[in-house]
Amino acid sequence: MSDTTANKAIRSIAIVGGGTAGWMAASLLAQTLRGTDCAITLVESPDIGTVGVGEATIPPIFDFLKLIEVDLDAFIPATQATFKLGIKFNNWRAIGEAYWHPFGTFGVSIDRRPFHHVFHKARAQRLDPTVPRFSLAAALGEAGRLAHPDSRAPGPLAGLRQALHFDAALVARFLRDHAERRGVKRLEREVAEVTLRDDGFIDALVLKGGGEVRADLYIDCSGFRGLLIEQALGAGYEDWTRWLPCDRALAAPTAHVGPPAPYTQATAQSAGWRWKIPLQHRVGNGSVYCSAFLDDGAAQDELLTAIGSPLAQPRKLSFTAGRRKVMWSRNCVALGLASGFLEPLESTSLHLVCSGLYKLLDHFPDRDFAPSNIAAYNRALADEYETYRDFILLHYCVTDRDDTPFWRERAAAPLPDRLAERIELYRACGRVDAKPGELFTDLSWFYIFEGMGVRPRAYDPLVEASNFDQVRAILPDLTARIDAVVAQSPTHEAALAAIVRRSAA
């Protein structure tokens, strides 16, 4: 590091907000900056609550927990976590139909062709292929069993991936202890005002009751209100309601009926959908709906009819799908709900917190806050938000449902150009134009297309170059290997109990 660089180093960071986003940011920044003298302060209001319903994650959550050196044997019991092998979608294409978006590998690549092209040929050959026959995660999920990925094992265990369901409030509490042990200072105070310097940068956070916090870099994790990024800096909001019109949610826990399933369920309803997320101590339920088609009372009736008696009154949340026009403005970076919101259909919100943090580390500023560096961050994150938006929208726009005004409107709604192009490419030849490094790979897109009944007119012509008699012989073997792993695996409940016992010991 040159002296000039050292002289301009960020010496203090103030995080506003003690929800999941705030404590994830505090944990990772404390871990990364541990060798420096940069002071990190987190301010959280004792009176303004957290959203606390971010309960389902996707596989990269384990990378984040590993990076901040969390002991999973402590984390899983402390957060009432369960494992997630994918999402089961009910009633999306048509009422009574279900499909899987499982994690991990699918079949095997044959002659370097992705397996889903072989799958299409197998269908053309009337072999009646199904996703759970070639996906270990879906097969385990259907059986209510759990196995752990093993990169050294031959067969499907090597490609297995999993994520977690957890109690978001307990996660924030766990990460708070974790971050405080690494030197993060916590202030239980409300920010009453944000003052700006002449150049428009944030100068200080003025606290209710007196006192202020000053820092070089501010992280806005204040939730939907965007106290710093929007209210103080006026970043602006890109409203995506025309594409994702759901704008309300109701969340209500229930007691377990039966063992916890190792997957999330997303069930389409009359004007939106309902989630079911099993934790160790309860089941998280909720519905996401569109207020233009369903009023709050009817939405509550629909939810309660589906879930039975809740353990607590349903909690209502309102939101607008979209993102801040810029997520980083001057000396302020917004993360979590302060940066934008996409409905939780594919559990992308907490991942966007991680991804925003990784990109912040990749673009970590000095006190000059180079505009080109900030612009590069904003471009990367905007791109990511847009890809996730399109992936979520895909679940709606190719539906065959026409039983309610909401679903008729969804099937006819105009699409972003990029998504329309992706759908046309898949319909033409079964290919997905996913860029390298995108979170949702061609396989994820395939699962949704396949589950929603979108059938390509043709598959990869190079599949014809493989000896299909040999391929036909391999297919039952792949299923047999999956069945063998499923048969040897403990139930999800037994696997969780073993972790809790190990942790207690």
Ligand SMILES: Cc1cc2nc3c(=O)[nH]c(=O)nc-3n(C[C@H](O)[C@H](O)[C@H](O)COP(=O)(O)OP(=O)(O)OC[C@H]3O[C@@H](n4cnc5c(N)ncnc54)[C@H](O)[C@@H]3O)c2cc1C
């Ligand atoms: C219905 C719903 C379901 C969801 N499900 C999932 C899911 O399954 N998976 C997933 O990944 N994500 C999900 N999310 C998103 C997830 O809940 C959020 O991304 C996550 O909880 C992060 O929230 P947050 O920390 O940004 O905001 P919040 O939880 O709202 O926290 C805001 C914090 O800011 C503080 N604050 C606000 N104003 C002030 C002030 N003036 N002074 C001091 N402090 C202040 C508050 O005290 C609080 O600590 C869901 C969201 C919703 C709405």
